[in-house]
Each structure stands twice: as structure tokens, then as C-alpha cells.
Amino acid sequence: MNHIIGAKSDAASPAVKWLWVDEESAGQRLDNFLMRELKGVPKTHVYRIIRSGEVRINKGRASAETRLAVGDKVRLPPVRVSEKVAEKxxxxxxxxxxxxxxxxxxxxxxxxxxxxxxxxxxxxxxxxxxxxxxxxxxxxxxxxxxxxxxxxxxxxxxxxxxxxxxxxxxxxxERETGKTYLALVQGDWPAKLKLIDLPLVKYLLPGKDGMEGERRVKVTTSEDPDGMRSITWVKVAGRLPGATLLEVTIKTGRTHQIRVHLSSQGHPIAGDDKYGDFEWNRQLHKPAVLPGLKRMFLHAWRLQFSHPVSAERIALQADLPAELKAYLDHAQLKTPPV
Known part of the structure; x- marks a missing residue:
């Protein structure tokens, strides 16, 4: 457990907390650490107090990606949580x-x-x-x-x-893992388009009453200092009327990377409620003949990594869920993946 120093707070009267990081918490990202310590606090607020510098590690500012080490002293600012949220x-x-x-x-x-x-x-x-x-x-x-x-x-x-x-x-x-997804996208994906190497940047939608809105991601230019290089490999696995099934392998694991990269090429993922074609999604959800597609068609299909103890190379596969298989059968997939 993390040792709490001078912590004295409740929902009505919050106070500053100081935490020592022990071996169990060492290696965690700061944002993940805070999510566990500040239960009931909205994620947007957690990121806000990090960006503002109110969260300190050994008296210095830190970013959400900062990794904690044994013995680090973390300052948590006063955070008010409603009684309803705290109870929940x-x-x-x-x-x-x-x-x-x-x-x-x-x-x-x-x-x-x-x-x-x-x-x-x-x-x-x-x-x-x-x-x-x-x-x-x-x-x-x-x-x-x-x-x-x-x-x-x-x-x-x-x-x-x-x-x-x-x-x-x-x-x-270090990009030593292999991550391949299955994604159904709108339209006829060009077979020659096999690599998407476009930087991505996060931004916030306008919120209500001066609050920050939802976090989103978009493609940016290589000159953007906030852009993060993002690499996606694409292979056509099958073609349907008006859609294409893709095997998508990511070399970088950016937030919403696959969804934004595919949408940026004019081929959004079926059922994507953030970056997709909303009218197409509605048609997929309520087709003339059942079954319809009532979720986003993105599935983490295969994963390769080295076992942390034996170093043996592990290759895992999770077959498509029943609802996605049923939709492909309904949509008359011509060449399903092996």
C-alpha cells in the first residue's frame, strides 16, 4: 500500500495529500496512479490537475506519462467529490x-x-x-x-x-509486440494503400458551462510540435458490398489510432460513434434484414509478445465475437480471414 502522509480529507473538506510510492506502485504512469487514488474523480479533472501543475512528484511538475519510482513523494491537491459520487x-x-x-x-x-x-x-x-x-x-x-x-x-x-x-x-x-486488429470500414479500400504514417494530436471538444469537453484525436502535420508519429499497416482481408474487412497492424499505440487513421483516408470504421459516418452507422444498425451491426466493428484479433520470464515468443488469437461473425455472414463476406 502507498503510505499517506498528513492526509486529512473528506467529501466536505478536501485537503492536500502526500503519498510515498512503494514497490507495488513503482513503474506506473502518473495518470493511472491517480485514477486509483482519486476514485470518483472524473478522468478529465485528473488530467486537468496534472496539466496545471497541482500534482507534484518530489516537489516538481510532472506529465501524465511520467513513470513513478520507489520512494517518490506525490502531492495530491484538494479535490472535491460530491457525496453522491463518493458513495458510488x-x-x-x-x-x-x-x-x-x-x-x-x-x-x-x-x-x-x-x-x-x-x-x-x-x-x-x-x-x-x-x-x-x-x-x-x-x-x-x-x-x-x-x-x-x-x-x-x-x-x-x-x-x-x-x-x-x-x-x-x-x-x-519499444514496439517489440505485434498487434493486429480486424476492422470493417466503409467503401472499397484501395489494395495499394498499405501504410499510413501520419502524426496524431489530441484535442478537447467544447464543453458546457466552461468545462472541458470530451477528448478527441485528429491527424496533424509533421510540423506540429504536439503531433506524435503514428504508424499503421493495412491489409485487405475481404470485400463486402459497400465495405472492406481489413487486417490492421499498429506499430505505435496512440489513442484512437486505428479509428482516426482509417477515417482520415475516407474509410471510417463501421459503427464508430466518434469518427465514423453517422448516417451509414444508422443504416447498419437498422438494416432491412437482420442481423444489424449494433457496435463498432473493431476487434483486437492477434497479439505477439515475448514471455516476461521465459522470453518465449507467444502468439495469441481471439476469434471474432459471435455478433461480428453473424454480421459478416449476413453481409456476404467473400474471403474471410483464416
Whole structure:
């Protein structure tokens, strides 16, 4: 557990908290650390107090991506949480197990369903990791290695040891993993378009009453100092009337990378409610003949990585969920992936 120094706060009278980082929290990103410490606080507010410099590590400013080390002293500013939110945050997540693709003493790989967030925050009380922890109270450690969007299904890695977490996150950061998704996009994707190498930048939509709106991502220019290089490889897996099934391999793991890259080429993902074609989505949702497509067609299909203990190369595959298979069958897919 993290040692709390001089912490004295409640929903009515918040106060500054000082936390020492122990071995269990070492290696975490600052934003993830704060999400767990500030339960019930909206994710947008967490990022706001980081950007403003109110959160300090060893008395210095830090970014959301800063990795914590053993012995770091973290300052948490006073944060007010309504009694309703605080009460809701105090309620434990319902325990839930998910389909397991691989599990040993170091890690587990699960097949995450669509519609479930990987963690709580941003209007979501709990996600996969909170439900797993509740279902496995005896587990010493369960931490997300990486993330998937709430509406994306497929392979998700969870570390069961701190050493495994660091090793696997290093592999993701150094681009030593292989991540391939299946995505159904609008229109006839040109077979020659195999590489998208366009930088991405985050921005905020206008909010209400002076508050920040939702976070979004867009393609930017190479001259943009805030742009982050993003690389996506695309292979046509099958063609449907008015749509194309793609195998999409990402070399960088930027937020919403696949969704924005594919949409930027004029081929948005079916069912994408943030970057998609809303009229097309409506038609897919209510087709003349069932079944319709009632979710985003993006699935984390294959994942390769080196085992953090044995260094053996692991190759996992999560087959398409039943609802996506049913839609492809309905849409008369000509060449489904093997």
C-alpha cells in the first residue's frame, strides 16, 4: 500500500495529500496512479490537475506519462467529490471473470467483450480490471499492461507480477509486440494503400458551462510540435458490398489510432460513434434484414509478445465475437480471414 502522509480529507473538506510510492506502485504512469487514488474523480479533472501543475512528484511538475519510482513523494491537491459520487465510488465493482486465452503465474490474457471499459473513470464507475480484482480477492497484483477502447473487443493483457508488468510495458513501448486488429470500414479500400504514417494530436471538444469537453484525436502535420508519429499497416482481408474487412497492424499505440487513421483516408470504421459516418452507422444498425451491426466493428484479433520470464515468443488469437461473425455472414463476406 502507498503510505499517506498528513492526509486529512473528506467529501466536505478536501485537503492536500502526500503519498510515498512503494514497490507495488513503482513503474506506473502518473495518470493511472491517480485514477486509483482519486476514485470518483472524473478522468478529465485528473488530467486537468496534472496539466496545471497541482500534482507534484518530489516537489516538481510532472506529465501524465511520467513513470513513478520507489520512494517518490506525490502531492495530491484538494479535490472535491460530491457525496453522491463518493458513495458510488466506494461501492465495490461486481466481480466478473472474462474468457481466458492464456494464464500463468506472471500474466493473463483475456478476450474482452465490447462495451466494457478496461478501467473506471470518465463517467464509468468500474471496468475490466476492477471487476477482475473483485472476482479474485486473493490475487496480490492485477494491473493492465495496455488498453483497449470500451467499444473494442479482443485480446487484453493483465500482469500478475510487478516485474511482468514492467517487462511487458517495455515491450509495448519499444514496439517489440505485434498487434493486429480486424476492422470493417466503409467503401472499397484501395489494395495499394498499405501504410499510413501520419502524426496524431489530441484535442478537447467544447464543453458546457466552461468545462472541458470530451477528448478527441485528429491527424496533424509533421510540423506540429504536439503531433506524435503514428504508424499503421493495412491489409485487405475481404470485400463486402459497400465495405472492406481489413487486417490492421499498429506499430505505435496512440489513442484512437486505428479509428482516426482509417477515417482520415475516407474509410471510417463501421459503427464508430466518434469518427465514423453517422448516417451509414444508422443504416447498419437498422438494416432491412437482420442481423444489424449494433457496435463498432473493431476487434483486437492477434497479439505477439515475448514471455516476461521465459522470453518465449507467444502468439495469441481471439476469434471474432459471435455478433461480428453473424454480421459478416449476413453481409456476404467473400474471403474471410483464416
Amino acid at each position: 465510488a466506494a461501492q465495490p465493482a461486481p466481480g466478473r471473470e472474462f474468457p481466458v486465452l492464456l494464464e500463468d503465474d506472471s500474466l493473463m490474457a483475456i478476450d474482452k467483450p465490447a462495451g466494457v471499459a478496461v478501467h473506471g473513470g470518465s463517467g464509468v464507475s468500474f471496468g475490466v480490471i476492477e471487476q477482475l480484482r473483485q472476482a479474485r480477492p486473493q490475487a496480490r497484483l492485477l494491473e493492465l499492461v495496455h488498453r483497449l477502447d470500451r467499444d473494442t473487443s479482443g485480446i487484453l493483457l493483465v500482469a500478475k507480477k510487478r516485474s511482468a508488468l514492467k517487462n511487458l510495458q517495455d515491450q509495448f513501448r
